[in-house]
Amino acid sequence: MPYQFEDLKKSCHSEWRAYIEHSFVAQLGDGSLAPEAFQHYLKQDYLFLIQFARAFALAAYKSPTLSDLRQAKEGLQAILDVELDLHINYCKEWGISEQELANLPEARATIAYTRYVLDAGNRGDLLDLHVALSPCMVGYGEIANWLNSRAVTKRGDSNPYDAWIAMYESDEFQQAMHAEIRWLDDRLADVSPARFSELTRIFSDATRLEIDFWEMGLKQSD
Numbered sequence: 001m002p003y004q005f006e007d008l009k010k011s012c013h014s015e016w017r018a019y020i021e022h023s024f025v026a027q028l029g030d031g032s033l034a035p036e037a038f039q040h041y042l043k044q045d046y047l048f049l050i051q052f053a054r055a056f057a058l059a060a061y062k063s064p065t066l067s068d069l070r071q072a073k074e075g076l077q078a079i080l081d082v083e084l085d086l087h088i089n090y091c092k093e094w095g096i097s098e099q100e101l102a103n104l105p106e107a108r109a110t111i112a113y114t115r116y117v118l119d120a121g122n123r124g125d126l127l128d129l130h131v132a133l134s135p136c137m138v139g140y141g142e143i144a145n146w147l148n149s150r151a152v153t154k155r156g157d158s159n160p161y162d163a164w165i166a167m168y169e170s171d172e173f174q175q176a177m178h179a180e181i182r183w184l185d186d187r188l189a190d191v192s193p194a195r196f197s198e199l200t201r202i203f204s205d206a207t208r209l210e211i212d213f214w215e216m217g218l219k220q221s222d
């Protein structure tokens, strides 16, 4: 049986569920999350996005084919030209100025996660890097779908976090998520059991670091 992305999730099922169904996420869904926790998360996510732009630049460097190179360039461009601006505007709506974003210290959880991804890509190949990126690329789409499947999730004006959910349930985001899963499924089909086992380590590490990122938001830790 060829390996698939789904097998990476199965290899660390409880960590994956702990990430997708984290109390930060559940509280965001029912609207009970403390605004200070969300603001802390938004600020750190700005720093996270900058490091993720570097990870896409690394993906370009690690690309063996022109098509991979173009895909990495699209990812880098999307973050630099679209997502960072959206994030800056969204932060403004939450009372966080661009000036404040520019002067933020990185929380330890942000450093740990982003530098882990960059290191996994640096020491490995493009597949290692994509596997390290996949909890981010796939997880947030799954989170939006999980929230929408729950009766306690509030949508619309009664939930101050509605726009966040809307972003990750959008067709555009869901399509990008499926494109990433397809890319991984194609590559994973050819790997040996020993190689798959190496990749499960990277996937479960990145998933645990996503859990720590939610914890950092909830506890507003630095």
Ligand SMILES: Cc1ncc(C[n+]2csc(CCO)c2C)c(N)n1
Binding pocket: 045, 048, 049, 052, 078, 079, 083, 135, 136, 137, 138, 140, 210, 213
């Ligand atoms: C901690 C954290 N994890 C994942 C995402 C989601 N995300 C960040 S960059 C990117 C892909 C680039 O388009 C996606 C899906 C986030 N914002 N923050």
